[in-house]
Amino acid sequence: MKKGILLIAVALLLASSLVAVGCPRPVLEEPPVEPIRLGAVNPLGDITGRQSAQGMKLAVAEINAAGGILGRPLELIVMDDEFSPAVGAAAIEKLATVHEVDIFIGGMASGVHLAQIPILAKHGRVTVWIGAASHLVEAAIAALPDHDWYFHLHPWDYQQVEGTVEGWAAIVEKFPQIRLDRMFVAYEEGAFGAAGFAISRALFADVTIEGESFTSAVFGGGDFRAVLRHAKEFNPDAFVWVGFDPDALGMMVQAKEIGFAPPVFLGTPPGWPVGFGEIPLSEAVWLYGMWSPELKGVSPEAAHFWWAFIEKFGEEPATYFAPLGYVNVKFVAAGIERAGTLERGPLIEALREVRFEDTAVGWPLTIAPSRLIRHQGFTRQMILQWQGGRQEVIWPFEVATAEPIFPFPRWEDR
């Protein structure tokens, strides 16, 4: 009996010392020029997080090749959050205390970021985040006594919808044959879809909206037939599905088999399956996005990024998180350059003033207050359409790469 306690005690001792050893504190070396350290936390197991980290690396490599900033090289430390709040939070703590990074960047899932906010707040270092679109995150940031150090580049979920409201109004005005009076929203039942639906409902004031949830193929669902049938009965001007990448094929196939071809067929996944554009069903499907590969024909910066990324990593950027990661580093670098120092106050001031006329995602970037926080970057997303296997930009018209195909061609004609 006593032996048991003893063993437990020894085990605890071992475990605690292992933990202590396992997370060594840095050996203090004095390099000739102290680098500027950027700490990023991404879900590296996922294509979005991995390519976003690659985008950051590309930017860092380019900046260092050009001599760094303020004469100092950039050093990028990327950690995995495994989509787990506990892991993501610990990663921030590690970057702050072990690697002693100067600035936090990166990010993706809102659930993970919520857990990171208290720790980021505690350190209060400048943070430039490119993910976590949930308005819950915005509320959590705004609830902090001071959040001047926080910059959010990704539009908030309600801003994304606001953008589409504006965009659709413009499209309807420019192309009178397109109507948008009745909308049916099929949304996945998790946080992503539920928020998307609730916000759409609130913001599309002049549109009659019906909605219904479905189980995403990510969670073993993928049977959308009931939802699609209800949508067909509703006979909407636009059918919008708010789900994930793996839902795309099922949506198209199952809509086709019941002959559901509304005038506007729109999907809003974070990315699309490999080769989606090549299947005939994709033609004239609308989508929302922060970015499109086709912008390389419009924006020099997007073109530069596209080819540099392919050259460096041997693969194409698959989602907008790749260019966004690139923009993340470029933005931070521009701010430091402008401030001429890493001191918090001037740096925040400088970042606020950073202006890009063009970025890797093909948009201008400026910082302005959002509904609740002071430093918000991008606020809009584009309206695009699959045409001939490419994601053509329809709106904003300034960066448009194509005219819309309307109405949605009948399934039989493909």
Next chain:
Amino acid sequence: MRNWRYIVYIVVISLAISFPFYAGVHPIHVATTILSLLALALSWDILLRGGQLSLGVSAFFGIGSYTTVLTHLNWEVSPLLSIVLGGLAAGVVALVIGLAVLRLRGLYFAIVTLALTFIFIVIVRNLTDLTGGAIGKLIPSVIFGGDPAMIYWLTLAIAVATIITSEIFQKTRIHFALTSIRNNEIAAKSSGIDIFKYLLFAFVVTAVIQGVVGGVHAQRFAFVSPEESFSLTFTILPLAMCLLGGSFSTLGSVIGAGGLGVLAEYLRLMMPRGHLAIYGLVMVMAILLMPKGIVGTIREQLVRRKTASS
């Protein structure tokens, strides 16, 4: 000899308590996570000692999380009290469903506890007004103002309480009751053991622990959502830790949690991409090489050596 043992004992306790003073903030975070998984693993093992394999740890964890957050938000209960309430709520739910599910045995019990987890997810997701639905709820501030050392000590206290509970279960009549039930229920009944009473007791006690751990988790990260709070990770990871360390003993879960926790941290450092594949491989290898877990295998070796020498 005896003195020496107490010295080790005191040293370990003081090391564990003073950990935040000599370790960096990141190790404190990692240790906090490991300690909470340790409590879950040990609580799972306690029920397993009675022969019942539960796959419902996440269910009680989630109930604890949600109760904590909702009582804290709606009734302005203090964070610590709300965690206690989280544990109580999990206990009450366990009592009610235990009356039914503890009639089941083996894989049927396992599957039903797992199914219950999903049922709670669906309920929480659909009761939008109360729970915030699929999006979840936020707490405006983190417990102890986010002081990692305080959170560590709180988690340590819970882990130690779980270890003590486990040792109480091992050293009193409960131990005899549970092992007898696990060995053969009919024989246990005929020895005068009220099987149902003991299983229900173990089920409720372990659910309270799981609920409390869930409550701390929610207070530590200041939010709840169906996907995060009822995540199957909180069932599977503790299960793996317990089985790797060695089931049916306090030490097994402690070693398993420490081992797997530290391993995960190392792997994450060594290979940012693909470390989970190695993690799975380690699990497979460990179970093939040490089918009785680390503690079980070592104990077996000791017994063998003793027999060989005598």
Next chain:
Amino acid sequence: MSVLRIENLTRRFGGLVALSGVNLELRENEILGLIGPNGAGKTTLLNVISGIYLPNSGRIIFDGKDVTESPAHIRCRLGIGRTFQIIQPNQNLNVLENVMVGSLFGQGAGLKEARRKAQEICQFLGLSRIERDITRLTVLEIKKMEMAHALATQPKVLLLDEIMTGLNIDEAREVIELVRKIRDQGMTICVIEHMMRIIKELTDRVLVLDRGEVIAEGLYEEVSNDPRVISAYLGEEE
């Protein structure tokens, strides 16, 4: 004076009638032998008495109380102790601890008291090496442990299910002596046994079951000459 009375007991398993209208009386301080061919329902009867199965109809009166609906653990505490035909000792406990389980829960003793009582009983049955690992016991030791475990619940009635099986003659004789010794302590005993010699030597009275029914009852000599009993056994031989 009867300790245990069973009235008109019937138990079915699906379509199979395992016990049909069984009546039985255990008199205080006797040793009753329960015999019958394989599948006659002997073990089922023991299981119904000890509460593992509930009967479909009939009554069980123990010590003047109706225990027909009582669960097994209550019956154990009231004083019905038993051993099992296929013994499954608790591998995770040593000999002494296995015996302790009986006194812990059968009598509600505390840990210390249970340990003391278990030691006493082990000594009484001649079980030494009580700190031993279960896996290294001889058959005789296991049987003794099983009896010790049942005795530790402090029963008034002890039901022994084929405890002699697997023992050689000398060992069986030793166990017979033990059973007698136990009875002399004031206990009532019911044994299921296959070997007729043992039944003859050990029991005061015999009850014969065949296909769930009592076909004979009485002294061994009377019963063994009963033509129905002979045909029941011969019928099985074929």
Next chain:
Amino acid sequence: MLAKLRQRDYQILIAFIIVAAILAFWRPHVLISGLQRGSLYVLIALPVGIIYGILGILNLAHGEFMMLGAFFAFSLVTLTGIDPLIAMLPAFPAMFVVGIVTYRLTIKHVVRAPLNQFLLTFGLAVMLAEMANLIWTTRPRIVWVPYAASSATIGPITFGTFEFVYVAAAAIVLVGMFLFLTRTRAGLAAMAVGQNPRGAKLVGIDVERTYMMIFSACLAVLGPIGALFLIRHAIFPEVGGPFSLRAVSIVAMAGFGNLPGILVWGIGLGLAEAFVRSFRGWGGWADIIFFGMIILVVFYRSYQRRVR
């Protein structure tokens, strides 16, 4: 393991036909999509049931093996341009080999070790999914064949017809397994092993070999199943996990080792889900039906055992 049709089964069958008839008139779509979806569940659950019945192993990595089969078919389709239906043929032996290797290296050591097999098969599931992630990344992959969206119109209703392939495949796999287990020497030996491994060894059956063959055969079936799955679903490393869970749940519902039960409950669940979904706005509760039914059925079964 393959209980003969008893009276109760006939009752279930009749109840089934009545439900189907009501649905056919009231909500024909429920009947069609429920049958199709349910058959997919049956298809995936059947090998789990067999492996459990004979090896006593509940394979938590089952869905991941299906994912592997699907990726195998996908690779063939994209590399050679063949039709996914033809890719089913090589997928069978390929997954058979995967089965033999998996059995030899791992499963062999945990047969009838209930706790360890949980952890082992879970570890396998993590490994398989993560390895697939390293090779193919998390980006979903799709193939497109025009017949995947084929449909038919009867009177006022239009519905997809391709998924009737799942119904046919489920029937073929069920009947094939049934015939194998009752009509062939190897099958009978497998049944004997499942019921009593020690006894089977005594009468000269090579138990080890039987285990390996059954396990590998059940994985082999997942090759073609994966190919069929691929035609209608995007595939990605995590695609299998939820199906492991569903398969195991259905096997539990059917009663471990009851193959016809898998058919009944798999399709029953498909119908129940489709039924709930057919009411607009109630789709979010469909999962509760799935898991609620599992709980009810398991309770009913254990209650019955108690009474009997």
